[in-house]
Amino acid sequence: xxxxxxxxxxxxxxxxxxxxxxxxxxxxxxxxxxxxxxxxxxxxxxxxxxxxxxxxxxxxxxxxxxxxxxxxxxxxxxxxxxxxxxxxxxxxxxxxxxxxxxxxxxxxxxxxxxxxxxxxxxxxxxxxxxxxxxxxxxxxxxxxxxxxxxxxxxxxxxxxxxxxxxxxxxxxxxxxxxxxxxxxxxxxxxxxxxxxxxxxxxxxxxxxxxxxxxxxxxxxxxxxxxxxxxxxxxxxxxxxxxxxxxxxxxxxxxxxxxxxxxxxxxxxxxxxxxxxxxxxxxxxxxxxx
Amino acid sequence: xxxxxxxxxxxxxxxxxxxxxxxxxxxxxxxxxxxxxxxxxxxxxxxxxxxxxxxxxxxxxxxxxxxxxxxxxxxxxxxxxxxxxxxxxxxxxxxxxxxxxxxxxxxxxxxxxxxxxxxxxxxxxxxxxxxxxxxxxxxxxxxxxxxxxxxxxxxxxxxxxxxxxxxxxxxxxxxxxxxxxxxxxxxxxxxxxxxxxxxxxxxxxxxxxxxxxxxxxxxxxxxxxxxxxxxxxxxxxxxxxxxxxxxxxxxxxxxxxxxxxxxxxxxxxxxxxxxxxxxxxx
Numbered sequence: 001x002x003x004x005x006x007x008x009x010x011x012x013x014x015x016x017x018x019x020x021x022x023x024x025x026x027x028x029x030x031x032x033x034x035x036x037x038x039x040x041x042x043x044x045x046x047x048x049x050x051x052x053x054x055x056x057x058x059x060x061x062x063x064x065x066x067x068x069x070x071x072x073x074x075x076x077x078x079x080x081x082x083x084x085x086x087x088x089x090x091x092x093x094x095x096x097x098x099x100x101x102x103x104x105x106x107x108x109x110x111x112x113x114x115x116x117x118x119x120x121x122x123x124x125x126x127x128x129x130x131x132x133x134x135x136x137x138x139x140x141x142x143x144x145x146x147x148x149x150x151x152x153x154x155x156x157x158x159x160x161x162x163x164x165x166x167x168x169x170x171x172x173x174x175x176x177x178x179x180x181x182x183x184x185x186x187x188x189x190x191x192x193x194x195x196x197x198x199x200x201x202x203x204x205x206x207x208x209x210x211x212x213x214x215x216x217x218x219x220x221x222x223x224x225x226x227x228x229x230x231x232x233x234x235x236x237x238x239x240x241x242x243x244x245x246x247x248x249x250x251x252x253x254x255x256x257x258x259x260x261x262x263x264x265x266x267x268x269x270x271x272x273x274x275x276x277x278x279x280x281x282x283x284x285x286x287x288x289x
Numbered sequence: 290x291x292x293x294x295x296x297x298x299x300x301x302x303x304x305x306x307x308x309x310x311x312x313x314x315x316x317x318x319x320x321x322x323x324x325x326x327x328x329x330x331x332x333x334x335x336x337x338x339x340x341x342x343x344x345x346x347x348x349x350x351x352x353x354x355x356x357x358x359x360x361x362x363x364x365x366x367x368x369x370x371x372x373x374x375x376x377x378x379x380x381x382x383x384x385x386x387x388x389x390x391x392x393x394x395x396x397x398x399x400x401x402x403x404x405x406x407x408x409x410x411x412x413x414x415x416x417x418x419x420x421x422x423x424x425x426x427x428x429x430x431x432x433x434x435x436x437x438x439x440x441x442x443x444x445x446x447x448x449x450x451x452x453x454x455x456x457x458x459x460x461x462x463x464x465x466x467x468x469x470x471x472x473x474x475x476x477x478x479x480x481x482x483x484x485x486x487x488x489x490x491x492x493x494x495x496x497x498x499x500x501x502x503x504x505x506x507x508x509x510x511x512x513x514x515x516x517x518x519x520x521x522x523x524x525x526x527x528x529x530x531x532x533x534x535x536x537x538x539x540x541x542x543x544x545x546x547x548x549x550x551x552x553x554x555x556x557x558x559x560x561x562x563x564x565x566x567x568x569x570x571x
């Protein structure tokens with residue numbers, strides 16, 4: 001397979017790759033530059049062949065790629081699954097992504113994979129477990145990974161660290177980098193009553209290599225609202241505002257628009273990418289001026 | 290408050306994710322949460338927050354099974370399918386994170402489920418849908434063309450054995466489940482009288498990017514089954530002839546060549562070899 005020569009990902013907007021948009025993407029004119037890269041969920045491409053790989057190969061020939069895993073379960077007490085690491089490595093060999101990322105969460109316990117991103121207590125024990133699992137992963141894959149900050153619906157009593165200190169410490173100790181999900185910061189800040197801007201400004205800027213943006217929904221519970229990270233809608237204005245603050249703190253970074261449920265048309269997704277690009281341009285002007 | 294180790298926490302949370310309902314164990318688990326909500330409704334809020342995770346997990350797994358078995362879901366309706374799916378997920382949750390490997394066990398689960406036991410065809414429809422899924426994701430391998438056999442001396446043709454295409458599955462059923470499938474993938478399926486359709490002898494495979502579901506003659510089905518099991522052409526044909534004989538079906542030797550051509554044209558094999566005569570090497 002002839003890969004796109006420029007393997008690195010520019011500090012521009014990318015979008016999550018969805019089968020609904022395969023044909024739209026391949027029909028984009030050569031000078032179309034709103035969306036400059038794509039990200040896939042690793043687990044969706046762990047079959048051996050067929051249409052999914054066929055389209056991904058064609059897209060990869062034209063664009064750089066990021067691989068985002070959801071199932072490795074770096075926060076599990078157990079070591080990451082060997083079979084899963086092997087499948088991830090094969091995917092990396094096949095598509096030569098510019099970035100590989102996973103989550104600060106867990107999803108697997110003993111023989112069951114729960115298909116959700118579950119919260120961890122921010123303790124010394126968890127820190128050791130994450131660093132051990134990230135070491136194993138980075139060695140097995142032969143490359144550095146990024147870890148993404150979580151969204152959550154409860155916090156645990158048993159905590160030695162704030163979430164942001166926990167994440168900074170993992171990255172510094174293990175040598176991985178950070179994927180800063182601004183929507184997750186907003187959702188968690190709302191759900192746990194902390195200041196999202198403080199969180200962003202406490203993240204070690206030098207460690208951030210990618211930004212995620214997404215939509216979320218609001219649900220009414222007993223004592224108020226909870227925000228649910230469902231990736232099922234446009235990015236809201238408050239998250240765009242937090243993104244602007246993020247760019248001032250970390251600098252321009254590759255920014256991914258995630259929209260995984262109720263996937264919109266390509267045109268709607270493209271519009272989201274345009275807004276991100278406008279903000280990146282504005283931030284560049286601010287810092288240069 | 291006793292400090293809970295990571296393992297203990299994950300053990301407890303895992304138990305809460307797929308359990309039927311919240312119970313005393315849930316109350317114990319909720320003690321681990323920070324009481325960030327108003328004191329009055331702390332327990333109820335905790336339960337609602339836990340419910341978000343429970344719903345996320347169950348909903349996503351149910352959706353995955355619905356996407357894997359859309360015809361089964363159509364045949365029994367959303368409510369019945371979802372009820373059975375939830376039971377199945379609780380009994381047999383996924384082992385792997387990649388959900389494209391999940392759900393084969395539902396075939397057997399449907400077979401013995403009291404609510405759908407009168408739908409004799411249902412489990413085999415599920416089998417067909419799973420075979421379709423496997424074919425969709427199987428490796429990209431070219432089918433073996435008839436021209437590739439041109440160099441084999443005629444007297445050795447019978448000693449050929451084939452490697453089946455990785456996408457290939459064979460399904461024998463008391464019901465023409467391929468007909469049920471073809472009808473129920475339409476926008477507006479009509480009802481069909483399966484009692485008039487006889488048994489199903491079905492081949493599922495992929496040529497290029499098109500997954501094919503093909504109804505075979507019983508003799509062709511038996512022949513392909515034996516070839517796929519690694520028997521030589523001669524041995525596969527002998528076995529097929531015997532099976533046909535037992536069912537009072539006709540199978541003439543001059544049908545072998547056209548039947549083989551047909552299978553090769555479809556592209557159900559991806560390689561061949563000549564059978565080694567084991568007796569010679571002993």
